[in-house]
Amino acid sequence: xxxxxxxxxxxxxxxxxxxxxxxxxxxxxxxxxxxxxxxxxxxxxxxxxxxxxxxxxxxxxxxxxxxxxxxxxxxxxxxxxxxxxxxxxxxxxxxxxxxxxxxxxxxxxxxxxxxxxxxxxxxxxxxxxxxxxxxxxxxxxxxxxxxx
Amino acid sequence: xxxxxxxxxxxxxxxxxxxxxxxxxxxxxxxxxxxxxxxxxxxxxxxxxxxxxxxxxxxxxxxxxxxxxxxxxxxxxxxxxxxxxxxxxxxxxxxxxxxxxx
Numbered sequence: 001x002x003x004x005x006x007x008x009x010x011x012x013x014x015x016x017x018x019x020x021x022x023x024x025x026x027x028x029x030x031x032x033x034x035x036x037x038x039x040x041x042x043x044x045x046x047x048x049x050x051x052x053x054x055x056x057x058x059x060x061x062x063x064x065x066x067x068x069x070x071x072x073x074x075x076x077x078x079x080x081x082x083x084x085x086x087x088x089x090x091x092x093x094x095x096x097x098x099x100x101x102x103x104x105x106x107x108x109x110x111x112x113x114x115x116x117x118x119x120x121x122x123x124x125x126x127x128x129x130x131x132x133x134x135x136x137x138x139x140x141x142x143x144x145x146x147x148x
Numbered sequence: 149x150x151x152x153x154x155x156x157x158x159x160x161x162x163x164x165x166x167x168x169x170x171x172x173x174x175x176x177x178x179x180x181x182x183x184x185x186x187x188x189x190x191x192x193x194x195x196x197x198x199x200x201x202x203x204x205x206x207x208x209x210x211x212x213x214x215x216x217x218x219x220x221x222x223x224x225x226x227x228x229x230x231x232x233x234x235x236x237x238x239x240x241x242x243x244x245x246x247x248x249x250x
Binding site: 013014020035039041042045046052053095102105108111114115 | 167169170171173177201203204205207208209211212231232235236239240
């Protein structure tokens with residue numbers, strides 16, 4: 001059975017901990033390990049940080065976050081209506097940053113990619129960036145044989 | 149982010165307690181710069197045992213501090229990172245400039 005939730009919040013840094021804690025809370029139903037939860041929280045934080053830092057250079061905007069759990073797989077979509085990214089391949093390279101003077105690591109997409117099972121980044125139709133990530137929760141008891 | 153420190157045996161020990169993300173990055177950088185600027189130690193140990201969360205923004209903060217202190221001949225070391233902080237440190241090669249000590 002699919003379960004789904006949606007969040008819309010202002011692209012402000014004080015909402016980062018709210019976003020990752022909310023997604024973590026939603027994931028609890030899938031019986032994740034602490035390690036999986038921290039992976040997910042970190043990936044959420046990276047995606048939301050991108051919206052806050054890059055999407056709206058002229059001012060206010062919103063972040064749209066959708067989480068779906070289906071058969072033990074989490075799909076996270078983080079979207080904004082901002083300026084998007086011209087060169088997605090470049091942006092995804094480790095250590096690439098458009099703001100070298102701001103002490104930024106340029107590792108956001110690399111962290112998302114390695115902490116989740118899959119990552120898709122695209123400029124959404126109608127403007128803005130869309131990041132879709134998935135992670136399948138490991139069933140810790142899958143090697144247990146039940147003989148009744 | 150709560151920052152505590154003590155000087156002991158010519159080493160500056162700095163303890164970070166809290167979450168390091170975009171929201172806390174500026175404040176954390178400033179607190180670290182303030183503490184670092186008062187020390188005459190040539191070695192700083194950052195104790196991360198109280199840091200409950202960190203994303204890649206934390207790497208930017210740490211590299212920024214490294215650059216500032218390198219010019220003064222001061223080395224910074226990492227102590228007690230969480231399993232996840234360590235994953236990000238290894239991924240980014242941070243330990244090459246801020247070695248881990250136990």
